[in-house]
Amino acid sequence: MKIPTGTALLLALAVPAIAQEPPAADIAAGEKMYASSCARCHGRTGRGMASFPPVEGKDVDYLVGRLEQYREGENVGPNSALMKPVAAKLSDEDITNLSAFIAANFQ
Template sequence: MIKMTLRAAFASCFVAGIAYASDGTVEEDVGVADFAAGEDAYQSVCKNCHGPNAQGVASYPGLADKDKEYLVERLEVYRSGEKVGPNSLLMIPHAKDLSDDDILNISTYITTLSD
């Protein structure tokens, strides 16, 4: 009887843990970024306007102080062709061919530049 009670208690705790982890209180994993691919893409496509350390150049905004979620969202909007700011017409052509992985990789790389 005790073994059965212990098993039931363990099962209840296990199920409760799974329910807690899946109820939206834990941040969703959006994938694993490829740092090297993000660096390569940033250096070849983004650096000329946003600077080598994403600090911004002239009218092109700095990105190093932005969080990954903001960067991902903004690149997805540009990829869709939506105009959301004064530089949209410049950004849309750069973002239109980016895959979800490209966006994640670039955004993750940029967040390392603020350190």
């Protein structure tokens, strides 16, 4: 059976998009991570403490991007030296879960 060229092209474009869909976030896992690793500096409500900035009001894309930058060892602010070793331990799934929890609960 021969597939029409237009259909084949649509399938070729759609398959990579489906394969790259991000995993669903586990907000409960993100909450547990936040409580054990993030709250001591960013506060229980995400408003920040002392020189530690708030995470309150940040969207998922911003949070994921920033955590990935820290994980890669980039300097992105005055507290980079503190964040880089923390983020270095995070998997993609951890970052997804943590970012989803923060964005959903600290608006």
